[in-house]
Amino acid sequence: MSDTTIEQIPDSEPTAAVPAGDEQLVAMLVDRARSEGLQLTGEGGLLQQLTKRVLESALEGEITDHLGYEKHGAEGRGSGNSRNRTRAKTVLTDVGPVEVKVPRDVAGTFEPAIVKKRQRRLSGVDEMVLSLSAKGLTHGEISAHLAEVYGASVSKATISTITDRVMDGMAEWSNRPLDSVYPVRFVDAINVKTRDGQVANRPTYVVMAVTARGTGTSRGSGPVTAARARSTG
Known part of the structure; x- marks a missing residue:
């Protein structure tokens, strides 16, 4: 069985471009989401x-x-x-x-x-x-x-x-339903260290977002490829 440990890369900043007039609202939404547990690992992550x-x-x-x-199932009746x-x-x-x-x-x-x-x-x-x-x-x-x-x-x-x-x-x-608009988006990543013959880190992106109600949700995740690294670097 492979031996896997998880290392979280430090917290990322919101990636959304926000008009100046909405900065206070966005800051409030981010604070609320963080206080309610917008996180990758740990309790409720x-x-x-x-x-x-x-x-x-x-x-x-x-x-x-x-x-x-x-x-x-109907075949369970009388079983x-x-x-x-x-x-x-x-x-x-x-x-x-x-x-x-x-x-x-x-x-x-x-x-x-x-x-x-x-x-x-x-x-x-x-x-x-x-x-x-x-x-x-x-x-x-x-x-x-x-x-x-x-x-x-x-x-x-x-x-x-x-x-x-x-x-x-x-x-x-x-395939769960998602909101049509997310005011704030976080792009985070974790290093998955796997021992399978040799030890190697495999970074994985995780996209989390803040809804207009100030609640945190996960949008999705995927492996970090060279193309993705260039686009976010």
Whole structure:
């Protein structure tokens, strides 16, 4: 399994050009967004939110494979077992504590694998989360990474089901509705240090913005390429 650490590049300045008369409003929006947690890492940061989405999507794939039918699927009627809500659980990850909703089944036979019962610490998903948010992995590559995270105890068919759910979850996040106007935009970057044969830093851009209501949101992310570096340098 690769060993990944995350180093955040120092805070960037707003990149939007602002008329002089609006400077006070923009400053107020930025201050409000920062006070409410416009950040990449740490409590409530972008990477925590994405890690939560990936883990919950994987867990949904697990219980779908365990029960043998999709959520609300007609084939589940009379099957003798079904979903039974969720329970909240906090796990410590490479990007901080993340609260996830772990699905349960009526029969009590479902044993989650990516976040096991009584497991409190989880590593090895941060690099995949970054790559997924930047659309940097294919279905096969995600399957291979998940197989590494899960280990040999999970079948290829189960990994395929889980991969489908993870990709669906990230696609839903990528296609979420956005505001038509953002008064302020921040372009930040992180260095992802991966030990896979040798240690190397891989910078990744993250675009965050402030809405007209003064709330922070993530616009997207992607790898730093030579062309992008020239355009922002």
